[in-house]
Amino acid sequence: MTAVAAGHSHGAPAISVLIPTFNRREIALRCIAALDAQQLPPGTMEVIMVDDGSSDGTAAAILAAGARMATPITCLTQSNAGANAARNRAIAASRAPLALFLNDDSIAAPGMVAEHLRQHAAHPAETDAVLGGLLLPEAPPPGLFEVLHHDAALAVRPAGEDLGWRAFYTFNLSVKTSLLRRHGGFNPDLRWHEDIEFGRRLSADGLRVLHAPAATAVHLHPMNEAGWLGIADREGRALAAWLVHEPGLRDELVQLGLHSLKLGTRAPRHAMADLVLKLLTEPAALWVARRLARRQPKAAAAVYRKLFQARKRRAIDAALPDGFV
Structure with a gap:
């Protein structure tokens, strides 16, 4: 494992932006460029990106770009071990009392980091975390799968509401560094829901996840x-x-x-959906969804959501050990 640093040091920062990345060099470069454009006094922020075994030259590109930026940029590299292992490395390297987690495809609006700092000044308790907003790009218009992948439910929640541990989403989330370290960091064995699992553990200590939609980033994640x-x-x-x-x-x-057949947690509506998909077979349902996508995207989205949930239920049953109840 190696570490490379770029940018210019201004002493201990107020906030560390921590970003795992894997094989998304161009998007990662846009991510750090947006951070370098933040409306902050010099020395307020450092950026720590952890390259999780990329093969596309991400680390070298980040180093070269960071050398031209005013913001201190550090890029750590590791063999592929997942986003949680990368986040834990970044936490260990952080020098700030606040840690702001971003995904490499979260492109910060100019005032995003300043809003996180303002929120923590207003909510200084160690167990107060802040979840910023995540929007789809306006241009070019997002495609069907970008829309399906985007969780629009948070946008209607009031500013300042405690969203609970189930909203401990690391796409745009700031937390006191001492809380993260005191609870041992993320579970590196999980590769999905890996962030909210840590949020659940922190909830036993009184975690609040406060909604701050004004701390906005754009989700730049092409999806097929x-x-x-x-x-x-x-x-x-x-x-x-x-x-x-x-x-x-x-x-x-x-x-x-x-929702699992093995566990008996599959609701009747899920059983009916699974039966229909088995009768149609997944290829036939996909054919219907693709045809609908051309002229009726809302109808196509409904079919794709059914397919998604059916596949998730099958994956749960396949992954559970035999005899597990």
């Missing part, structure tokens, strides 16, 4: 059919792994989508 449906498989496997690790969380995990 295979990529979106693949998330269903990853999410299902992660829910099964989480249950095996913490069986006592069964009821809470059902609320997150742990």
Whole structure:
């Protein structure tokens, strides 16, 4: 493992922006460029990006770009071990009392980091975290799968509301660094729902996740059919792994989508959907969805959501050990 640093040091910063990345060099470059354009006094912020074993030259590109920026940019590299392992490395390297987690495809609006700092000044308790907003880009218009991948439900929640541990989303989330370190960091064995699992552990200590939609980033994540449906498989496997690790969380995990034939947690409506998809077969349902997508995107989205949930349920049952109840 190696570490490379770029940019210019201004002493201990007020906030560290922590970003895992993997094989998305061009988007990662846009991410750090948006951070360098933040409306902040010099020395307020440092950026720590952890390259999780990329093969596209991400680390070298970040180093070269960071050398031209006023913001201190550090890029750590590691063999591919997942986003949680990368986040833990970044936490260990952080020099600031506040940690702001971004995904590499979260492109910060100019006042985003300043708003996180303002929120923490107003909410100084160690267990107060702040979740910023995440918007789809306006141009070019997002495609069907970008819309399906985007969680629009948070946008209607009031500013200042405590969203709870289930909203511990690291796409735009700031937390006191001392709280993260005191609880041992993220679970590196999880590859999906890996952030909210840590949020659940922190909730035992009184975690609040305060909604700050004015701390805005744009989600720049091109998505196609295979990529979106693949998330269903990853999410299902992660829910099964989480249950095996913490069986006592069964009821809470059902609320997150742990609907399983093996566990008896599959609702009647899920059984009906699975029966229909088995009768149609998934290829036929995909054919219908693709045809609808050309002229009736809303109808296509409804079919794709059914396919997604059915695939997630199959992935959960496949990942659960035989005899596990």
